Amino acid sequence: MSNLDEHCSSQRNSSRKESSSKIKRHTRKQQSKSHSKNCTGGSRTLECSKDHSGAKALELTGDGSSTSTHSSSGDSTQHKFLTQPSSQNMDGKDTKTFSETGHLSTSESNPDIDRTSLCDPTMSMVCLSDFELFAKEHLPKTTWDYYAAGADECCTRDDNLVAYKRIRLRPRMLRDVSVTDTRTTIQGMEINFPIGIAPTAFHCLAWHDGEMSTARAAEAMNTCYIASTYSTCSVEEISTAAPNGLQWFQLYVYRNRKLSEQLVQRVEAQGYKAVVLTVDVPYTGKRRNDIRNNFKLPPHLKVKNFDGIFEDFNGAEVYGGAVNSLDPSISWKDIYWLQSLTRLPIIIKGILTKEDAELAVEHGVQGIIVSNHGGRQLDGGPASIDALSEIVETVQGRVEVYLDGGIRTGSDVLKALALGAKCVFIGRPVVWGLAYKGEEGVREILQILNDEFRLSMALAGCRNVSEINRNLIQFSKL
Numbered sequence: 001m002s003n004l005d006e007h008c009s010s011q012r013n014s015s016r017k018e019s020s021s022k023i024k025r026h027t028r029k030q031q032s033k034s035h036s037k038n039c040t041g042g043s044r045t046l047e048c049s050k051d052h053s054g055a056k057a058l059e060l061t062g063d064g065s066s067t068s069t070h071s072s073s074g075d076s077t078q079h080k081f082l083t084q085p086s087s088q089n090m091d092g093k094d095t096k097t098f099s100e101t102g103h104l105s106t107s108e109s110n111p112d113i114d115r116t117s118l119c120d121p122t123m124s125m126v127c128l129s130d131f132e133l134f135a136k137e138h139l140p141k142t143t144w145d146y147y148a149a150g151a152d153e154c155c156t157r158d159d160n161l162v163a164y165k166r167i168r169l170r171p172r173m174l175r176d177v178s179v180t181d182t183r184t185t186i187q188g189m190e191i192n193f194p195i196g197i198a199p200t201a202f203h204c205l206a207w208h209d210g211e212m213s214t215a216r217a218a219e220a221m222n223t224c225y226i227a228s229t230y231s232t233c234s235v236e237e238i239s240t241a242a243p244n245g246l247q248w249f250q251l252y253v254y255r256n257r258k259l260s261e262q263l264v265q266r267v268e269a270q271g272y273k274a275v276v277l278t279v280d281v282p283y284t285g286k287r288r289n290d291i292r293n294n295f296k297l298p299p300h301l302k303v304k305n306f307d308g309i310f311e312d313f314n315g316a317e318v319y320g321g322a323v324n325s326l327d328p329s330i331s332w333k334d335i336y337w338l339q340s341l342t343r344l345p346i347i348i349k350g351i352l353t354k355e356d357a358e359l360a361v362e363h364g365v366q367g368i369i370v371s372n373h374g375g376r377q378l379d380g381g382p383a384s385i386d387a388l389s390e391i392v393e394t395v396q397g398r399v400e401v402y403l404d405g406g407i408r409t410g411s412d413v414l415k416a417l418a419l420g421a422k423c424v425f426i427g428r429p430v431v432w433g434l435a436y437k438g439e440e441g442v443r444e445i446l447q448i449l450n451d452e453f454r455l456s457m458a459l460a461g462c463r464n465v466s467e468i469n470r471n472l473i474q475f476s477k478l
């Protein structure tokens, strides 16, 4: 294991963008700290500690509780010591308070009072839906509605979640899961666990420095962050905030091709490691509440990547950009156009059929994200987990296949990997984490999901991600 660690970390370091030695020293200093934390999972307690040595283990104790020791390049647990009081209750579980001064509140006058009064101050954040609840209670309604939106009747959005619950697993026993390892690689880069951050727009609606906090969280947890074109921080601000982070950039194709071209040049110069071309938005889906709310970015926020670019537009605006700015004539030949602009790997996001998966491979993309855009585009399309199998079967390992949509628990991650995804990405949970506590909240989201994934993996008899395969799925129940 240590040889693999060395190999992977040198590969990762050599391909990372340059950063100032000061920042690197700071990062290393942070990494040398050790922390521990208890995370509850139902009646069981999952105790997690970090030593940053690169080794990760999950140990099952005699009473059925799980002790997880693992390390990452950053520390998702250190935050609670930095900014918020935490205490141990009688069970030895952490209790957390919402006492941090967040910028975000439904109350203009006293955000602190507002944040604490709406939540039980001793409430533990145990699973991702706890963060959803917090976000729903604390975000302004128009923001909540925008993040939560699905298209039309939200059938596909909701099916993204329910579809995982239809899948049953075939766990294997007596396989010595005393040591487990969640690491994997995507596009040749090692990440600590197969869970990345999907591109979502407008993070500054949830937290004051928005995408910069998201990028720092992904860097600390050593996973991939796909920054959206529609970010409220610029691509430069994002990469500067997390100079050692693995970042990909999500691109839309504009009628004004120069705009897309400039963005690709900028992200390549900044050290982003892939371009993710979103292909399911020739037009924006019909999101009823956004229409009802006349959703717009507040005047103090903008799509920073467009700064100075849409100055000549006539004021009609949708989602922070000029109306009709996306090019609905985008077609397969545009993959070649994009390839002519960059040497970065191109990942195509929004594929749901085997026919399109085959075309994507034939057009030379390096990866496919099976996605229905969180159910925000075509209502009535398949849940992304239901579309995964036919795509994996068609691709036959020629390119990496990833998935997003509806991932909320560790067993969802396990199911997606069992059905052939190399990595999954999460969208909405990240903005819930931001709304809860900025960078720390996003780190907690990632930590909880990875803890759950590691536990599910062990309970299913898998010691590492390469042992996860289709035999884990009970197909007769599908």
Ligand SMILES: Cc1cc2nc3c(=O)[nH]c(=O)nc-3n(C[C@H](O)[C@H](O)[C@H](O)COP(=O)(O)O)c2cc1C
Binding pocket: 146, 147, 148, 160, 198, 199, 200, 201, 228, 229, 230, 250, 278, 349, 371, 372, 373, 374, 375, 376, 404, 405, 406, 407, 425, 426, 427, 428, 429
């Ligand atoms: C609020 C929000 C904004 C999004 N913005 C983008 C975007 O800018 N670009 C993009 O390709 N996908 C975008 N998506 C889709 C996500 O990348 C992803 O496909 C989806 O959120 C995954 O589903 P989940 O939210 O259930 O995890 C957005 C999704 C949400 C919820």
Ligand SMILES: CCCCCCC(=O)C(=O)O
Binding pocket: 201, 230, 281, 284, 318, 319, 321, 326, 373, 376
């Ligand atoms: C004109 C396209 C706006 C897209 C905004 C971000 C996004 O993809 C979303 O789903 O919302």
